[in-house]
Amino acid sequence: MQADIFIKRRNGGLLFFASLAILTAGSMIITEYDVLKGFTSIAGALIWGFSNFYPDAGSMQKLGDIMLKLRETVLMSIASTTVAAVFAILLALAGSRTTRMNNLFSVAARGIASVFRNIPLVAWAMVLMLAFSQSPLTGYLALFFGSLGFLARAFMETIDEVSNNSVEALQATGAGYFHIIFQAVLPSSMPQMISWLLYMIETNIRDATLVGILTGTGIGFSFELYYKSLNYHAASLVVILIVITVIVIESISNKIRRVIL
Structure with missing residues (x-):
């Protein structure tokens, strides 16, 4: 056999x-x-x-401008991800088998999360450019919609994995829906949700570079500008700063995960 x-x-x-x-x-x-x-x-x-492709003395003179664009990219990534997380929690609560109010809301929430999650970030940026042209708002919304689908799905799975013992105990005492959510579901799920949020912030900082090239904003636009003007030394400085930023953010996220998980 x-x-x-x-x-x-x-x-x-x-x-x-x-x-x-x-x-x-x-x-x-x-x-x-x-x-x-x-x-x-x-x-x-x-x-x-x-x-x-290496920084030289001339490229270092552009360090201040590059750092401003890098800060813009990081802040945009954090803002879009955290706002998306708030809406993702609402979708996750409606779609999760543990906290759903009815099947109709659950199917609708899961459908929205699936559609948003399966549309590539580049596609979001290209579609949004038709409505908002090349602007920081376009980049923000592209990151927001991409994050919303991923986080909603991740939060649903996190809530579904929560032990039902505490939920059933509160239901036995006659606790209401929102009491169960805030006393049992969210406290148990929040550490893993924060971990997913940190992961999405890291991912969005990387992806924001590509979005910036498409939307003409942030550090991605700076890279495209220097590269197309054949200023490879400045372009290499942009790449190095992006790599350093991602490594620093990832290190901070890993430390936070070790504390909360």
Whole structure:
């Protein structure tokens, strides 16, 4: 019996990797991708990068302007994520199996979360640009809608994982809906929700760079401006500052998670 199970798993694995290999080969043929040229060009790209893509004395003179744009990007990411979290909690409470008021609200909340979560951030930015053109509001709303879908889904799963013992105990005493929410559900779920919120802030700071390129705002716009003007030294300074900022934010988030979880 165990031998048959092992053979089935092995055959399934071989079938998967064979299908993956065929799909990869077919994609390379259709796109006319030259694997050898791709690998051999890596060395040339690295040489060019080390020769041109580094901060110099001239780029350091732009540090003040770059830092202002970086601050704008970080604050926009934090603001959009925290506001989205508030609305996500409302959707999660309506959609969760533990706290839903009725099936209609639950299906609607889960549907909204699913739609918003499956629309890429780039698509949000491009659609919103049609209404608000290139502006900080466009970038803010793109991050907001992207965060709303992800956080709503994450919060629903968090609430569903909460032990029902405390909820059932309060229901047995005749406690009302909102009393159960504020006395049992949210206190139990809040540490994990905060962890998801911190993760989303980290992600949005990274994504805000791409959104800035599309919407002409923040640190992404600065990178695009310097890169298109062939000022690679200033562009490299932007990249380095983004990396440092993400590392610092991630370190702070990890410390907070260790405290609350």
